[in-house]
Amino acid sequence: MPLDKLQHLTTKSIDLLETILDNSNIPLTERAEIALRILEIAKSVQATTQNPITSANSNIVVSATPKIPTFIPNYSQSNSNQNQSQILPVNCLQIDNFLDFQEIEIALTVAIKNKNNFTDSSVHNKNTNRVKKFRQSLVLHHKFYPELAKSIQSKVLKTLPSVLEKLNHPNFSTSNIVIQLTAHNDGCFYTIHSDANTEMTATREMTYVYYFYQEPKSFSGGELVIYETKVEGNNLSKHNDFKVIKPRNNSIIFFPSRYLHEILPVSCPTKAFEHSRFTFNGWIRR
DSSP states (O other), X not given: OOXXXXXXXXXXXXXXXXXXXXXXXXXXXXXXXXXXXXXXXXXHHHHHOOOOEEOTTTOOEEOOOOOOOSOOSOTTOOGGGTTSEEEEOOOXXXXXXXXXXXXXXXXXXXXXXXXXGOEEOOOTTOOGGGHHHHXXXXXXXXXXXXXXXXXXXXXXXXXXXXXHHHHTOOOOOOXXXXXXXXEEOTTOXXXXXXXXXXXXXXXXXEEEEEEEOXXXXXXXXXXXXXXXXXXXXXXXXXXXXXXXXXXXXXXXXXXXXXXXXXXXXXXXXXXXXXXXXXEXXXXXXX
C-alpha cells in the first residue's frame, strides 16, 4: 500500500478510535480488539516514516504519531522520575464570548434537531454495568455536524497558543482535536476522573469544554470542579485545592487533560431536552 495512503488511514483511524470507544452500543471486548488493531497500524506507519500527516478532523499538519505509552506521569518528566510524587496545582483558563451569536444559534439548532441521535455516554476502562454510577449524560458525535465541528476546532486551534502561554504549559505538536457534543439534563453528572490516565488516552494533552444553552437558563448545577492533583507513579489522587467553574453561556474552559475533575449533578425541573446544559468538549492530542 502506498505510504501516503497508510498515513491517511492512520489519521482517520485516530478519529474512528474515539468514536468506537465512546459507543456504548458496541461490546467492550470488540472495542478493545478494534483499538489494538488501530494502534498496530499506527506503529507500523511510525516505523516506516517520519513525514508529517494531516488530521482528518481538523486539517492540522502534524508530526507522525508517536508510540503511545502506558501512562505518562508528566509531559516533561524523564523515565527516571516517573515514580516520584508530584503535586499538580489547579491550572485552567475560562474565556467568555467564544462564538458569535449566529454560531450559537446554529449550535443550539444542531443539538435540538439531533435529539434522537444522541447516545448514552461511555467511559474508558469501566465495567459497562457500572457506567451509570460513574457518568450520566448523552453524547452526539461530530459526524452529525461536520461543518460546525471544523469551525469550532479551528477556533480552538487558533486560541491554543495563547492558552498555553497563560497556563504556562509546555508547547506541544498537535496531532488532532477531538470534538463531541454532550447534553446534561436533570440528574446528569460525571464523577471524579482524569481524561488522560489510560493507554488509550495518554496522548490527550489539553481538555476543552465549551458551554452553551437556551436563554433564559432552565437548569442549575453542572459546575466543573478541577482538583489539585497528586501524582504517585501511575496513581492520581485529589490533593488540597480545587476550583469550581460555572458553566457560563458561550464560554470555553481549557485545562491539562491529566487533572482530576468532575461535573456536579444538574437539576433541570422541566426535564425538556432543549433546556439541557450543552457542551462541545474534547481533547487536543499531541
